[in-house]
Amino acid sequence: MVKNKASAESFVPAPKTAAGKKMALKKTASKNTFKTRYHHGDLRAALLEAAEAELAGKGIEAFSLRGVAKRAGVSHAAPAHHFGDVNGLFTALAATGYRRFIAVQRTRQKRAAQKGGKDGAAQLAAVGLGYVDFAMANPALFRLMFSSKRPDFCDGELEETARAAFEKLLEDVGRYRNANPCDDEAVMASAMATWAMVHGLADLLEGGRIKYLQNLPRKKREQMLSDMILRAAGPG
Amino acid sequence: MVKNKASAESFVPAPKTAAGKKMALKKTASKNTFKTRYHHGDLRAALLEAAEAELAGKGIEAFSLRGVAKRAGVSHAAPAHHFGDVNGLFTALAATGYRRFIAVQRTRQKRAAQKGGKDGAAQLAAVGLGYVDFAMANPALFRLMFSSKRPDFCDGELEETARAAFEKLLEDVGRYRNANPCDDEAVMASAMATWAMVHGLADLLEGGRIKYLQNLPRKKREQMLSDMILRAAGPG
DNA sequence: AAGCAAACTTGACAGTGACAAGATTCTGAT
DNA sequence: ATCAGAATCTTGTCACTGTCAAGTTTGCTT
Numbered sequence: 238m239v240k241n242k243a244s245a246e247s248f249v250p251a252p253k254t255a256a257g258k259k260m261a262l263k264k265t266a267s268k269n270t271f272k273t274r275y276h277h278g279d280l281r282a283a284l285l286e287a288a289e290a291e292l293a294g295k296g297i298e299a300f301s302l303r304g305v306a307k308r309a310g311v312s313h314a315a316p317a318h319h320f321g322d323v324n325g326l327f328t329a330l331a332a333t334g335y336r337r338f339i340a341v342q343r344t345r346q347k348r349a350a351q352k353g354g355k356d357g358a359a360q361l362a363a364v365g366l367g368y369v370d371f372a373m374a375n376p377a378l379f380r381l382m383f384s385s386k387r388p389d390f391c392d393g394e395l396e397e398t399a400r401a402a403f404e405k406l407l408e409d410v411g412r413y414r415n416a417n418p419c420d421d422e423a424v425m426a427s428a429m430a431t432w433a434m435v436h437g438l439a440d441l442l443e444g445g446r447i448k449y450l451q452n453l454p455r456k457k458r459e460q461m462l463s464d465m466i467l468r469a470a471g472p473g
Numbered sequence: 474m475v476k477n478k479a480s481a482e483s484f485v486p487a488p489k490t491a492a493g494k495k496m497a498l499k500k501t502a503s504k505n506t507f508k509t510r511y512h513h514g515d516l517r518a519a520l521l522e523a524a525e526a527e528l529a530g531k532g533i534e535a536f537s538l539r540g541v542a543k544r545a546g547v548s549h550a551a552p553a554h555h556f557g558d559v560n561g562l563f564t565a566l567a568a569t570g571y572r573r574f575i576a577v578q579r580t581r582q583k584r585a586a587q588k589g590g591k592d593g594a595a596q597l598a599a600v601g602l603g604y605v606d607f608a609m610a611n612p613a614l615f616r617l618m619f620s621s622k623r624p625d626f627c628d629g630e631l632e633e634t635a636r637a638a639f640e641k642l643l644e645d646v647g648r649y650r651n652a653n654p655c656d657d658e659a660v661m662a663s664a665m666a667t668w669a670m671v672h673g674l675a676d677l678l679e680g681g682r683i684k685y686l687q688n689l690p691r692k693k694r695e696q697m698l699s700d701m702i703l704r705a706a707g708p709g
Numbered sequence: 710a711a712g713c714a715a716a717c718t719t720g721a722c723a724g725t726g727a728c729a730a731g732a733t734t735c736t737g738a739t
Numbered sequence: 740a741t742c743a744g745a746a747t748c749t750t751g752t753c754a755c756t757g758t759c760a761a762g763t764t765t766g767c768t769t
Contacts, residue, residue: 280747280748296622297534298533298534298623301724301725301726302725302726302727303724303725303726304725311748311749312748312749312750313725313726313749313750314726314727314728314748314749314750314751315747315748315749317726317727317728318746318747318748319747322726322727323726323727380620383676383677383680383682384616384620384676384680384682385680386532386680386681387534390681425685426697426700426701429683429685429686429697429701430670430701430704430705432673432677432683433669433670433673433674433677433683433701434666434669434670434673434705435673436673436676436677437668437669437670437671437672437673437674437676438669438673440619440620440672440673440676441619441668441669441672444619444620444621444622445622445626446619446620447665447668447669449661449665450665461662461665464662465662465665465666465669465705468666468704468705468707469666469670469701469704469705516716516717537755537756537757538756538757538758539755539756539757540756547717547718548717548718548719549718549719549756549757550717550718550719550720550757550758550759551716551717551718553757553758553759554715554716554717555716558757558758559757559758
C-alpha cells in the first residue's frame with residue numbers, strides 16, 4: 238500500500254517539487270469535465286485545502302476529520318486513507334504552513350529591502366512583524382506549526398520545511414549581525430532570543446493575553462514591536 | 474456508592490475566596506467519618522483535583538469530562554453540574570493554575586533575593602526562569618493559562634488571578650528598572666518585552682521546537698536564558 | 710415534619726476517530 | 740484486448756465524547 242504524496246501548494250507561488258510536477262501532469266491528463274472524475278482526481282490536494290478551511294474555521298480543537306470530508310464532498314473515511322489519522326493530516330497541514338510562512342517572510346523581507354535600502358535592522362524587524370502577522374492571520378495553523386505536539390516532526394516533508402524556516406531565521410539574524418550564528422555562540426544566542434521574542438509576542442497577541450499591546454494604535458504598536466525585536470536580536 | 478475525595482487546593486497556601494470559605498465551612502460542619510457523606514462532601518474540589526490529573530495525564534486535547542468523572546468516582550454528568558461545561562472546568566483550572574503560578578514565582582523570587590542579595594537582575598532572571606520551569610512542569614495547564622481560548626477570562630475568579638499574575642510581572646520589572654511601568658512608557662515596553670521573551674522561550678522549549686537550547690547543558694542553558702531575559706528587560 | 714432546593718445519577722442523542730470489509734476504478738503484464 | 744491485482748474510495752460499525760432532560764437522593768429551612 239503505497240501512498241502517493243502529491244501535494245497541493247496552492248498558496249506557494251510556484252510548485253517546484255517533483256510531487257508538484259507530477260500532480261500538474263495528472264491534472265492536465267484528466268478530462269476537464271468537472272462532473273464525475275474517475276476517483277476524484279487528486280483528492281489529497283482537495284482534502285488539504287478543505288482541511289485548511291476547517292482548521293481556520295473551527296480551530297485546532299474543534300477540527301474534525303469528518304468535517305474535512307464533508308467540505309471536500311467525500312465519504313467520512315476518505316481522509317484517513319490519504320493521511321492515516323488526524324495527526325497525519327495535521328502533519329501535512331503543518332508542512333504546507335511552513336512553506337507558506339517562508340514565502341510570506343521572503344516577500345516581506347524583499348519589500349523592506351526595497352524601501353529601507355540596505356538597512357539590516359529594518360529588514361529584520363519586518364521579518365519579525367511578519368511572524369506576528371502570520372500568527373494573527375492563521376492562528377490555528379500557527380499553533381500547529383509552533384506549539385502543538387500533534388504534527389509528527391519526524392515526517393520527512395515536515396522536517397524539511399520546518400528546518401528551512403529555522404535556517405531562514407539564522408540567515409536573517411546572521412545578516413543583521415554580520416556573522417554566521419553557527420560560528421559565533423553569541424550570535425546564535427541572538428538568533429534564539431529573536432525567535433523567542435517574536436514567538437512570544439505572536440502567541441500572546443493572538444491569544445489576546447497582552448492587552449496593553451493590543452490596544453495600542455497600529456503604527457505605535459508596530460514601532461514598539463520592532464524595538465523589542467531588535468533589542469532581542471542584538472548585539473547585547 | 475459515594476467515594477469521598479475531599480481535599481482542595483493543595484497547591485495554594487490559603488483558600489481566600491468565598492467559595493473556599495464556604496467549602497471549609499461545609500467540611501467542618503460535616504461528620505468526620507470518612508465513609509458515606511451525604512452527597513459527596515466537596516465534589517467541586519475533588520473534581521478540580523481530578524481534572525488537574527486528567528489535564529496533566531492526557532493533555533488539553535485528549536482531556537475528557539467523563540475521564541475526570543471517572544477519576545473522581547462519580548457519574549459522568551456530575552462535572553457539568555458544578556462547572557457547566559468543559560470550558561467552565563477549564564476556566565476554574567486556569568484560575569487555580571494562576572494561583573499556583575504566583576505562589577511558585579514568589580518562592581523563586583525570595584530564594585533569589587536571599588542568595589543574590591539585593592541584586593535586582595538575579596531576582597528578575599530567577600522569576601523568568603521560574604516562568605519557563607512552570608511551563609515545562611505543567612505543559613497543558615500552561616497552555617490553558619497563556620494560550621488557549623477556551624477558559625473564559627470574563628469569569629471573575631479567573632480574571633482576578635490572571636490580573637494578579639500580570640501585576641506581579643509589572644512589579645518585578647518595575648523593581649528591576651527602578652520605575653513604575655504605569656508611569657513610564659519605556660519601562661512598560663520593557664515589561665512587555667520581558668513577558669514576550671520568557672513566554673516565547675517557555676512555549677518553544679516546552680513544544681520541543683528550539684532544539685539548540687534544549688540540548689545545552691543545564692547550567693549553560695540557564696545562563697543563556699538569563700541573559701536573554703535581562704536583555705529583553707532593558708534598559709535598552 | 711414537610712416541603713423545597715441543591716447535589717448527583719441515569720438515560721438518551723448526535724457527533725467523533727478508527728477500523729474492517731466491500732465496491733469501484735485504474736494499471737500493467739500478458 | 741483483457742484481465743488479475745492494486746489503489747482509491749464508500750459503507751457500516753464500534754467505543755467514546757459533550758450536552759441535555761428527566762429522575763432520584765439528600766440536606767436545609769421553616
